[in-house]
Amino acid sequence: MTRALGLVRTLALATALFGSAAGAQTIKIGVNEPLTGAFAASGTYVVNGAKIAADEINAKGGILGKKIELVIEDNKSNPTEAAAVAEKLITSDKVPVLMGAWGSSLTLAVMPKLMEYETPMVVETSSSGKITTTGNPFIFRISPPSAVEAAAFKGIVDKLALKKVDFLVINNDWGRGTAEDFSKMMKDKGISIGLVETMDQGAQDMSAQLSKIKSSDSETVIVTTAVDQLTLIFKQAAALGLKKRIITTGGSQNPDQIIAQAGAAANGTMHLTTFLPWFPDKTPNPEATNYFITEWKKRGFEFAGCTESFRGYDGIRTAAAAIEKAGKAEPAAIKAALWNINIKGLNGDIVFRKSGPEGKESGQSQPNVYLIEINGGKVEMKTL
Amino acid sequence: MSEFLQHLINMLVLGGTYALLGIGLTLIFGIMNVVNFTHGVLYTFGAYIMFIVVQQLGLNFFLALPVAVLAGWLLGAAIELTLLRPLRGSDIDTTMLVMIGAWIAMQSGALWIWGGVAKSVTTPFPEAPLVLGPVSVSWLRLFVLAAAAMLILVTYLLINRTSLGRAMRATFQDHDTASLMGVNVDMIYTSTFAIGSSLAAAAGALLGPVYVIFPQMGDLAAVKAFAIVILGGLGNITGAVVGGFILALAEELGAGYVSSGYRDAMGFLIIIAVLIFRPTGLFARAERVG
Numbered sequence: 001m002t003r004a005l006g007l008v009r010t011l012a013l014a015t016a017l018f019g020s021a022a023g024a025q026t027i028k029i030g031v032n033e034p035l036t037g038a039f040a041a042s043g044t045y046v047v048n049g050a051k052i053a054a055d056e057i058n059a060k061g062g063i064l065g066k067k068i069e070l071v072i073e074d075n076k077s078n079p080t081e082a083a084a085v086a087e088k089l090i091t092s093d094k095v096p097v098l099m100g101a102w103g104s105s106l107t108l109a110v111m112p113k114l115m116e117y118e119t120p121m122v123v124e125t126s127s128s129g130k131i132t133t134t135g136n137p138f139i140f141r142i143s144p145p146s147a148v149e150a151a152a153f154k155g156i157v158d159k160l161a162l163k164k165v166d167f168l169v170i171n172n173d174w175g176r177g178t179a180e181d182f183s184k185m186m187k188d189k190g191i192s193i194g195l196v197e198t199m200d201q202g203a204q205d206m207s208a209q210l211s212k213i214k215s216s217d218s219e220t221v222i223v224t225t226a227v228d229q230l231t232l233i234f235k236q237a238a239a240l241g242l243k244k245r246i247i248t249t250g251g252s253q254n255p256d257q258i259i260a261q262a263g264a265a266a267n268g269t270m271h272l273t274t275f276l277p278w279f280p281d282k283t284p285n286p287e288a289t290n291y292f293i294t295e296w297k298k299r300g301f302e303f304a305g306c307t308e309s310f311r312g313y314d315g316i317r318t319a320a321a322a323i324e325k326a327g328k329a330e331p332a333a334i335k336a337a338l339w340n341i342n343i344k345g346l347n348g349d350i351v352f353r354k355s356g357p358e359g360k361e362s363g364q365s366q367p368n369v370y371l372i373e374i375n376g377g378k379v380e381m382k383t384l
Numbered sequence: 385m386s387e388f389l390q391h392l393i394n395m396l397v398l399g400g401t402y403a404l405l406g407i408g409l410t411l412i413f414g415i416m417n418v419v420n421f422t423h424g425v426l427y428t429f430g431a432y433i434m435f436i437v438v439q440q441l442g443l444n445f446f447l448a449l450p451v452a453v454l455a456g457w458l459l460g461a462a463i464e465l466t467l468l469r470p471l472r473g474s475d476i477d478t479t480m481l482v483m484i485g486a487w488i489a490m491q492s493g494a495l496w497i498w499g500g501v502a503k504s505v506t507t508p509f510p511e512a513p514l515v516l517g518p519v520s521v522s523w524l525r526l527f528v529l530a531a532a533a534m535l536i537l538v539t540y541l542l543i544n545r546t547s548l549g550r551a552m553r554a555t556f557q558d559h560d561t562a563s564l565m566g567v568n569v570d571m572i573y574t575s576t577f578a579i580g581s582s583l584a585a586a587a588g589a590l591l592g593p594v595y596v597i598f599p600q601m602g603d604l605a606a607v608k609a610f611a612i613v614i615l616g617g618l619g620n621i622t623g624a625v626v627g628g629f630i631l632a633l634a635e636e637l638g639a640g641y642v643s644s645g646y647r648d649a650m651g652f653l654i655i656i657a658v659l660i661f662r663p664t665g666l667f668a669r670a671e672r673v674g
Contacts, residue, residue: 035500036495036500036598036599036600037500037600040499040500040501040502040598041501041502044499044500044501074500171645197644198644198645199644199647200647200648202600202604203647203648204595204596204601204604205398205595207394207397207398207636208391208394208635208636208638208639208640208644208647209639209644209647211387211390211391211394211640212387212639212640212644214387214390215386215387215390228502228596228598231504231596232595232596235522238511238512238513238522239513239520239521239522239525240390240513240520241513241515241520261504263511264511265511
């Protein structure tokens with residue numbers, strides 16, 4: 001028995017030593033995503049997209065002669081956990097750059113840690129304006145802030161003849177930020193704003209909010225939340241006989257999943273997305289889009305996840321490009337290099353422009369935004 | 385007016401499921417005096433049984449419900465036999481810690497088996513709702529309300545009208561006297577915990593298809609169940625039912641007419657008020673002291 005225990009201990013020690021020795025041969029990228037909790041579906045898609053990018057880069061020989069290694073941690077859809085995970089990735093795994101943290105509230109919670117340890121992070125999904133305007137020079141965002149979504153939406157407002165709009169948004173920085181930015185844009189256009197209803201990120205029953213919206217005198221509802229809650233909203237809206245036009249924002253809708261789970265209730269709804277996997281030829285980089293979609297399907301993932309997973313793919317390619325440009329896997333060099341990269345993302349060129357207070361600007365790329373409509377269970381593109 | 389009627393219908397549907405959650409816990413927490421942190425996990429467990437039977441095995445939805453109830457009963461009995469029986473007689477803190485451990489272990493187990501991504505269950509009910517003038521309600525939710533009402537009635541009769549129910553009440557009132565009167569006390573402990581657990585699993589099996597199924601779904605349900613039990617008075621079945629409807633009413637009207645951001649806070653504000661003015665719960669009878 002004692003001998004067996006001794007053997008186990010030796011083995012554990014050997015694994016630990018071998019593990020760290022092997023670690024030196026790779027370049028680590030920290031991935032901080034929600035794999036459980038309210039945003040589990042979305043975070044898992046992003047991580048799977050990130051793995052495709054890492055495998056693609058490694059198959060071509062890696063960067064700086066080394067393979068890249070993703071150190072993936074679950075932030076549990078919880079801001080406190082997101083900050084703890086970031087600290088663990090930086091101090092214990094010694095990653096020189098991170099990607100994360102999906103939700104705006106999660107990313108905002110991580111930001112002070114980036115300042116503390118002077119480590120840059122590629123933000124792949126979050127859309128709250130605050131992220132790039134509060135003066136955190138370690139933030140490099142490739143997703144559109146909600147004000148950019150609102151501006152892109154401006155063009156179609158007249159065509160849709162919007163008069164009065166209600167909001168139903170997730171009660172966090174993402175949802176409230178979207179309601180604010182869209183309200184501002186719509187008021188400028190002379191559209192009146194009715195109700196602004198919120199829901200907790202873990203809430204499963206939105207009937208009370210939807211009943212209130214049903215009796216209001218607006219004709220359109222703007223809904224902002226992630227896919228799991230969205231499918232519930234579509235089902236519950238149908239059960240209440242809510243007949244208003246529903247438009248969703250944020251790009252985390254996975255329209256195909258809504259069609260599959262909400263059925264007829266999804267018809268006539270519109271969605272602002274940041275990727276067009278249905279029409280690869282209409283994306284800014286058709287060849288890369290086709291490669292990504294083929295690879296995604298080859299791995300047996302659901303097509304619905306593409307609208308979310310491409311963010312992980314682009315995020316890791318952004319971080320890898322910066323490491324290559326920096327010539328070394330060190331946080332300060334990567335941060336400087338991020339300002340000089342220019343890569344073809346699946347949703348437009350990734351080039352960072354300065355955003356936020358002078359002297360401590362964050363980087364913000366300018367991705368495209370699209371409006372799609374679900375009709376007869378199919379996705380159609382609308383011109384913005 | 386039509387908005388108010390719709391809120392009332394919503395309250396009725398939601399209240400039925402809250403009541404079901406409450407009565408399962410009031411048996412265990414109120415009568416057995418075990419602070420049951422596994423109640424939420426059993427709720428989750430019932431929902432996953434529905435997922436396995438309906439989605440993975442492709443069997444009938446209505447067949448899956450009794451399977452989930454039975455599975456909940458068995459898991460509850462297993463928890464009682466392996467964790468609670470050896471701890472009988474130890475203080476409430478020890479039991480509480482063990483139950484917290486069981487909760488974490490079982491929730492992580494669900495995460496390990498099924499992953500964190502939410503699952504949904506298809507139901508045989510039509511998508512188009514039942515429309516009654518200005519209000520409408522989905523057929524699935526009506527079915528859930530009817531099933532919950534039936535389960536509540538069965539539990540009430542079981543506790544108050546059967547010899548098993550009488551033995552249960554006797555055991556938890558005075559364990560030694562009941563034993564002297566020939567009641568198999570060990571059996572009563574196991575069955576009470578198993579019945580409470582099967583009710584939690586039933587609530588999960590009914591609500592899983594209404595919402596989505598994921599490993600942490602039971603956490604909020606358990607918090608609400610505790611709130612309902614405290615609201616209605618420990619061990620009081622009628623109290624748990626009424627408490628469930630009061631919580632649903634507070635949430636609906638709170639979200640509808642005050643602020644939807646505070647929806648989940650409304651119920652707890654009421655509970656604070658109850659604890660201040662009627663600490664034994666709304667429906668507790670006067671108790672003998674000493």
